Amino acid sequence: MQTIGELFARKSVRAYAPRPLEPEVREAILAAAIQAPSAGNMSLYSILDITNQSIKDALAESCDHQPFIAEAPMVLIFCADYHRWYSVFREQEPQTRTPGVGDLFLAQADAIIAAQNAVVAAQSLGVGSCYVGDITERSEYHRELLHLPLYVVPAAMVCFGYPSQQQLKREKPRRFRVEDLVYENGYDCEKAAAMRQMLVERSGKDPEELEQWLRRFRIRKWDSAFSQEMSRSCAAMVQAWVCEGQGENP
Ligand SMILES: Cc1cc2nc3c(=O)[nH]c(=O)nc-3n(C[C@H](O)[C@H](O)[C@H](O)COP(=O)(O)O)c2cc1C
Secondary structure (H helix, E strand, O other): OHHHHHHHHOOEOOOEOOOOOOHHHHHHHHHHHOOOOOHHHOOOEEEEEEOOHHHHHHHHHHOOOOOHHHHOOEEEEEEEEOHHHHHHHHHHOOOOOOOOHHHHHHHHHHHHHHHHHHHHHHHHOOOEEEEEHHHHOOHHHHHHHOOOOOOEEEEEEEEEEOEOHHHHHOOOOOOOOHHHHOOOOOOOHHHHOOHHHHHHHHHOOOHHHHHHHHHHHHHHHHOOHHHHHHHHHHHHHHHHHHHOOHHHOO
């Protein structure tokens, strides 16, 4: 029950108290992350612990200008990583296949599951966190900034720190209801068609207010420059993953 209580209490924290994370707290978060399940127990991820302030500053700019990244006491980038495994497979069998899109999906899942373990562990220690999805933008730039070899790509970035007083008081955004999101034995398009009503109920807004909010939200999140860049960048990332290594195998 304690874990479930923490899951309900957790909310994103984007402003931090001026207090560093104690070394044992950092270690506990990292150790908890790697206890996550992984496909075939292969741990198809690496965690970049960004301690260099100039790299944090660069990320705060490159990840859609979000200054809180530069101020976070701990910044972790969880990367999908097939570099290590493919190296040993290839050493053993030079004709072995190169990592494909399926391998990328699996490694992404491993990386994100480890990230969420870190988030939950941090919460249990009173440490707040916030994901930054924009780490998948500007893939060429991030590859260079973070020295990522082929078959290592960022899956998730998470900022950590003790919450500021204001953040502690901030209300957690409301969720949809369980029955809105759970479909028994297969997808139900009719139920999904009730999306507007789901939004009305979640927000408490009347339908007209909701329509205005939806317009602003769509413009800010969906029809935005950052989401277009994310799609471009991820397509380039997949292209590099699939194509760059092809020449390696005779
Ligand atoms: C994949 C992912 C990407 C996210 N990217 C950002 C981000 O770039 N900047 C940010 O401030 N919050 C980001 N968030 C946090 C969400 O905005 C937040 O989880 C959501 O609004 C729900 O609020 P809560 O976490 O406080 O409950 C991200 C969350 C996830 C899961």
